[in-house]
Amino acid sequence: MSHGPATQWGEDKAIAYKTKFGLYLFIIYVLVYIGFIAINVVSPKTMATIVFAGQNLAVVYGFGLIALAFVMGIIYDYLCSQKEDELNETEGSEK
Secondary structure (H helix, E strand, O other), X not given: OOOOOOOOOOOOXXXXXXXXXXXXXXXXXXXXXXXXXHHHHHOHHHXXXXXXOOEEHHHHHHHHHHHHHHHHHHHHHXXXXXXXXXXXXXXXXXX
16 A cells, blocks of 8 residues: 655745745844843843743743744745745746
8 A cells, every 4th residue: 555645746946945044034043042041141130130011031031932933933934935836826837
């Protein structure tokens, strides 16, 4: 019994765009995360500062990191889907 793919996938013409854009988003996230780590290492007491709704900076920054990852994922998906559609539309019109 052969268990091949359920759908046929063609060539991904947007791979270069998706790779480059993904790396940019990764670098941005890493820099924000390094900021979180740097504050913890250099001035741990700063993380205890109450900043929003009775929560300290550590909690707010941590949830901010989670939210940032979620938002970046949505942006990545949207823009990469747009690029794939654009490249597929261009390919289809040439034939």
